[in-house]
Amino acid sequence: MAAKYDVPEMYDPAERPIPALKLGAMADSKPYMASPVHQEKLGFPKELPDDWKDRAIKRMGELLTKYRSLRVYMDACVKCGACTDKCHYFLGSGDPKNMPVARQDLFRSVYRRYFTVTGKLFPKLVGAKDFTKELLDDWFNYFHECSQCRRCSVFCPYGIDTAEISMAARDVMDYVGYGQKYCNEIIGKVHEIGNNLGLPEAALANTLEGLEEDVLDDTGVAVKFPMDVEGAEVLLIPPSADFFAEPHVLGLMGYAKVFHAAGVSWTVSSYASEAANFGVFIGNYEQMRKLALRIREAALRLRVKRIIFGECGHAWRVAYSFLNTLAGPWDFLDQRYPIPQHILEFTYDLIKRKGITLDKSGNEGKVLTFHDSCNVARASRMGDFPGGQFVIPREVIKASVPTFVEMHRDTTCEKTFCCGGGGGLLTDELMDIRIKGARPRMEALKDVADNGGVTHMAAICAICKTQFTKVMPYYGFDREAVVSVHQLVSNAIILGNNK
């Protein structure tokens, strides 16, 4: 199976192995280009026009006046190199252009050339470069080898966040007709159909009905999976992968059982059936806003009181950090609850209040570890205290399983490593970089599997789950070793004796 790709070796995570530089190692890795149809649906030029350079520089200028992050980060970097060994794509591939600062420099060199005095006068001296087609191609390749995981920004003395620069670069590329197929096609699907997978209403209804039958068969309890129910208390926004793929769907069953056991009425919406918001990946505020507004509309139409998001990393970033900005104010919802709320906040609260009962024997024989998703760990929060995003998922897991083991501390919480497939990279043509990018996480997992008896790794992100099921076999793990947190809850929860 592993024949096609060159899978990196795994070392002891405590040694923090740093590869030697391999110039151009990933130079050929690039995603498919968006087709004219995909571009047009989002209002971007269909293909690269002759005057692309002028347009690109104009767009860069606009972004520089709109985003303080970009503006400051272009100027502030001192090339100290603190970030150089922090990116999983560099650690996995050794390609120096995957060092965060080098990735930024692809953008910064153009910035210096066209927007700074020194770059105009002494380009060689300050590393300023003309924006050539070759450089644009380098942008396309290497800004699609960044999962916007923000690990680099944790360690940078100025908090320079390469994700911000990748987003800006992708936005500029979209503006010159150089978009990425995977993201742009998917965004188009959400605008048209309401979810990333393009599942129409009828298919969703079918799926949910099937799930009701499955749970009934399994447990003998009639747990409902309601859709488009007006007046429900909670609007649940799961990532659409939760509707059909494993282990995602096992998580959705968990949410449903928790709602059932707690006696809280809920519904999904066929109009806003997607938590994911790929607008953030392409760095485009308007696309992101347009997607977010679907949720607002669904909430208004269904007259719900609360919005709860399912397990998804970047979706939770957009929900927690941006939803109020993009689609607020949410004055029509019940202000006693966080807006929006994470399903784990909801479940954790019930566990604490003894509103649900969990029986660990439902997960007999499993030894769990937890993969912190980058966007949850470094770009959002759960609960009402800093770091709640680390505590709450762990507490829910510990309440559901007999044994829990932490991975190496350089690879968890704020220092967590991306799964390797985030930021719009979860597409087959990028398999090579995805496998390489997974190395640091696989190393840490192997460590606890070998030395701590870990059998399963829980995740709270649709992208992480998909990426791991695909990539783990290359590293010798079982694809089913990755599980949803609410899958564990689902196995442990006691149904039936509720009001």
Added chain:
Amino acid sequence: MSTAFAILFYAATVILIVGLAAKITQFARTPAPLKIPTTPAPLTKQGAALRVAREVALFESLFKANKWLWISAVLFHLGLLLVVVRHLRYFMNPVWLPVELVQPFALYVGLMMVGGLLLLAVRRAFVERIAYITGPSDWLMLLLLIGIGSTGLVMNLWARTNIIGVKAYFLGLMQFQIRHLPSDPLLAVHLGLVVTLMIVFPFSKLLHVPGVFFSPTRNQADDPREHRHLSAWAAKLEAGRD
């Protein structure tokens, strides 16, 4: 000579101040449309201000990143800070007590600064990754600072210059009088490099100094659910659509 340096110093001061003010204004005027603190982050504005203060005073993130780099960076910056404080005596009469207090440590603070710089230079030259990201301007900046520091140290240790004369010259400049600057080639090099540093400051990576205060990942509070954050341009977008 005295006049030439006077003109240079005045010009450099203007460039430094105007250049930095322009940059700071630009940073301050550019909106941050989204909440992007690197989490876990403080929940309040005061907390966020404290976080920035820790970055400035302790290089907190750098400490997480790399201990050797942190040590080199602290040696250099703390050395630089103390050197600058020591130099204040050339611009004041009488001399403040804190400035007086660091006077006896000339050698140590100078060595700290130059030593730190040399460590940084070694890292830049010999660590493959750092060499890869280093450009000519990065080397020039290090050399410039090493030049300033080492000429200063040499004057302090072996080739003592007429300090009284230097002080009189700078106190004069501050009252827009051009007095006689002691003619000493080493002093001329030292001051020439300082003028250069002042001029390049607003156009170089030294913009990390204002930058650290304006970084949204560090200076924003983590409160997006509690407070709606809307930039002016986003508000306009919203008004246009709804």
